[in-house]
Amino acid sequence: MxxxxxxxxxxxxxxxxxxxxxxxxxxxxxxxxxxxxxxxxxxxxxxxxxxxxxxxxxxxxxxxxxxxxxxxxxxxxxxxxxxxxxxxxxxxxxxxxxxxxxxxxxxxxxxxxxxxxxxxxxxxxxxxxxxxxxxxxxxxxxxxxxxxxxxxxxxxxxxxxxxxxxxxxxxxxxxxxxxxxxxxxxxxxxxxxxxxxxxxxxxxxxxxxxxxxxxxxxxxxxxxxxxxxxxxxxxxxxxxxxxxxxxxxxxxxxxxxxxxxxxxxxxxxxxxxxxHSPRIVFNRNPTLADTVTVYSVVELHLKGPVDNNIPPDSACFTMSVKAKIGEQKWAGFYLGNGDYVIRYCPKQTEMITYSITSPVKGFEERNGQFVVDNVWPGKQRSTDYQLxxxxxxxxxxxxxxxxxxxxxxxxxxxxxxxxxxxxxxxxxxxxx
Known part of the structure; x- marks a missing residue:
């Protein structure tokens, strides 16, 4: 035009x-x-x-x-x-x-x-x-x-x-x-x-x-x-x-x-x-002491029961997120050998509270929190995606x-x- x-x-x-x-x-x-x-x-x-x-x-x-x-x-x-x-x-x-x-x-x-x-x-x-x-x-x-x-x-x-x-x-x-x-x-x-x-x-x-x-x-x-x-x-x-x-x-x-x-x-x-595109990896439950970058890929890795009946890379647990817009639910995946993982991308500055549950026998409920800042793409981390x-x-x-x-x-x-x-x-x- x-x-x-x-x-x-x-x-x-x-x-x-x-x-x-x-x-x-x-x-x-x-x-x-x-x-x-x-x-x-x-x-x-x-x-x-x-x-x-x-x-x-x-x-x-x-x-x-x-x-x-x-x-x-x-x-x-x-x-x-x-x-x-x-x-x-x-x-x-x-x-x-x-x-x-x-x-x-x-x-x-x-x-x-x-x-x-x-x-x-x-x-x-x-x-x-x-x-x-x-x-x-x-x-x-x-x-x-x-x-x-x-x-x-x-x-x-x-x-x-x-x-x-x-x-x-x-x-x-x-x-x-x-x-x-x-x-x-x-x-x-x-x-x-x-x-x-x-x-x-x-x-x-x-x-x-x-x-x-x-x-x-x-x-x-x-x-x-x-x-x-x-x-x-x-x-x-x-x-x-x-x-x-x-x-x-x-x-x-x-x-x-x-x-x-x-x-x-x-x-x-x-x-x-x-x-660099921010990728923030947690191998534990984060707390309010942890701050992540807005729009980043937040990756939570969990250890759980080994279940050979779950196909690899299949959804088998749920992360319920409480944020400003209300509660949303996200699917998590089993990678095999007792490794479970989920990715979450926060879209705005806020405090996130979540709980993770699964019907898989022996899978323990997890709870966590973290803070989202408003600086994109923010500081570099060794886990970031290099562009x-x-x-x-x-x-x-x-x-x-x-x-x-x-x-x-x-x-x-x-x-x-x-x-x-x-x-x-x-x-x-x-x-x-």
């Missing part, structure tokens, strides 16, 4: 805000989404994508519900709505993909999180990632992951050679909790990937800080979306029309600026290189925090531009 140069005439003189440059070549795009699961913000982001889909060479739309009951049927339903609105969109913009072409690249990915190994068996979605990544092209395949990494991890496991053909922008943060094992597999085995790990920058897109009243999350629908086509009517079903769209910055990153240069500003944020030259993450400059969200100002600063541009397209759908 070409941003308009804004000229503000102030009493102290003229100030010019220079525009970002639009992306000149249509990016090859594959979206992995947990749409239809427990968080309806993916429906909002898919709506936004469909209304801008002429900007991309869309090669794949993969349903990857590592948590919840999402499926590609929800993608197909959204495309049906797009089809009804397409004539109005085409009156103003050429190049929109046909609904049939979009449906043809919708694929079903893994349902449920991967086991401790980080991968299991191929899915239609993971195979499609491989197929697209192997196409002959001078352009990379951009894989935007709006949920868990399970299908991407499976694709890399089955065809490791594709790592040089893809570039990944992942909305991490809470999604990291649901795919901790797949994330661990990727960072441990594919450090040469080109990978943006956005754990908190995307928060800037649903921040109301400094945003005009008409563009605030709960006001935008009534001001711009209401009565705007079939997609607009459907939008009311998600958060009652209030904007969240936490996955949209991944798409915005490909719409504006220079996607091949993550250091530069773009609607989807700007990022900095990081060389290659092309791993990028949220900017750490304190001035770029929005409240507690690291790097979120790099997205928030463009939010007004993005929403005003989108408002023009909603207006297209209000025409008779």
């Amino acid at each position: 070409k941003k308009i140069v804004l000229l503000w005439l102030l009493s102290v003189g003229a100030v010019v805000l220079f525009a970002q440059k639009p992306v000149t070549v249509k990016p090859r795009l594959l979206i992995s989404t947990d749409i239809g699961g427990t968080d309806p913000d993916d429906n909002q982001s898919i709506t936004h994508y469909l209304m801008y889909s002429h900007l991309f060479e869309t090669e794949g739309l993969v349903s990857s519900p590592s948590y919840g009951q999402g499926s590609k049927k929800e993608l197909l339903r959204m495309i049906d709505l797009y089809e009804k609105d397409l004539p109005l969109l085409q009156k103003h913009q050429k190049g929109y993909p046909t609904p049939a072409s979009l449906k043809a690249v919708c694929k079903q990915g893994r349902s449920g999180a991967a086991p401790f190994a980080g991968y299991t068996t191929a899915t239609e979605g993971s195979n499609w990632i491989i197929t697209c990544a192997k196409k002959k092209s001078k352009l990379p395949l951009w894989v935007l992951v709006w949920g868990g990494l399970d299908d991407l991890a499976q694709a890399l496991h089955d065809a490791p050679e594709i790592q040089s053909n893809i570039k990944v922008y992942w909305i991490g943060g809470p999604n990291k909790k649901w795919s901790a094992n797949s994330y661990a597999y990727i960072v441990a085995n594919f450090p040469k990937l080109w990978f943006i790990e956005a754990n908190s920058s995307y928060d800037g897109f649903f921040s109301n800080n400094g945003v005009p009243d008409s563009l605030r999350n709960r006001n935008y629908y009534d001001r711009f979306i209401k009565a705007a086509g079939y997609l607009g009517k459907d939008y009311k079903n998600y958060y009652k029309g209030a904007i969240k769209m936490g996955d949209t910055p991944a798409l915005l990153y490909l719409m504006d600026g220079d996607p091949n240069n993550p250091y530069k500003e773009s609607w989807g944020g700007s990022f900095e290189k990081f060389t 290659g030259a092309n791993w990028f993450t949220d900017r750490s400059d304190p001035k770029l925090f929005d409240d507690d969200s690291q790097g979120a100002q790099t997205v928030l600063k463009w939010r007004t531009d993005v929403l005003l541009d989108w408002a023009k397209r909603w207006k297209w759908l209000q025409e008779n």
Whole structure:
């Protein structure tokens, strides 16, 4: 999107805000989404994508519900709505993909999180990632992951050679909790990937800080979306029309600026290189004297009964975590020889209290606590995952925090531009 140069005439003189440059070549795009699961913000982001889909060479739309009951049927339903609105969109913009072409690249990915190994068996979605990544092209395949990494991890496991053909922008943060094992597999085995790990920058897109009243999350629908086509009517079903769209910055990153240069500003944020991804290993029950890094992989190793009837790498115990958002339960795995293990990724600063129980005979209940700090990626540890030259993450400059969200100002600063541009397209759908 070409941003308009804004000229503000102030009493102290003229100030010019220079525009970002639009992306000149249509990016090859594959979206992995947990749409239809427990968080309806993916429906909002898919709506936004469909209304801008002429900007991309869309090669794949993969349903990857590592948590919840999402499926590609929800993608197909959204495309049906797009089809009804397409004539109005085409009156103003050429190049929109046909609904049939979009449906043809919708694929079903893994349902449920991967086991401790980080991968299991191929899915239609993971195979499609491989197929697209192997196409002959001078352009990379951009894989935007709006949920868990399970299908991407499976694709890399089955065809490791594709790592040089893809570039990944992942909305991490809470999604990291649901795919901790797949994330661990990727960072441990594919450090040469080109990978943006956005754990908190995307928060800037649903921040109301400094945003005009008409563009605030709960006001935008009534001001711009209401009565705007079939997609607009459907939008009311998600958060009652209030904007969240936490996955949209991944798409915005490909719409504006220079996607091949993550250091530069773009609607989807700007990022900095990081060389280590925190992995914190406990061979005991941690206490409040232990502090872990936010978004890190916390790995708890337990000794328990040797049970040859439990298949290796199978879920056999439960970690119940009490945190700010309430209680959540996570599966732990048996590795054989009396070794039990679980990974957990905290998403915010807080105190964590947990208990571990299992139906395995002779397995003792465990309890523990630890504190989560707010410095990512934090100090280095010998157990950390070592990353290659092309791993990028949220900017750490304190001035770029929005409240507690690291790097979120790099997205928030463009939010007004993005929403005003989108408002023009909603207006297209209000025409008779």
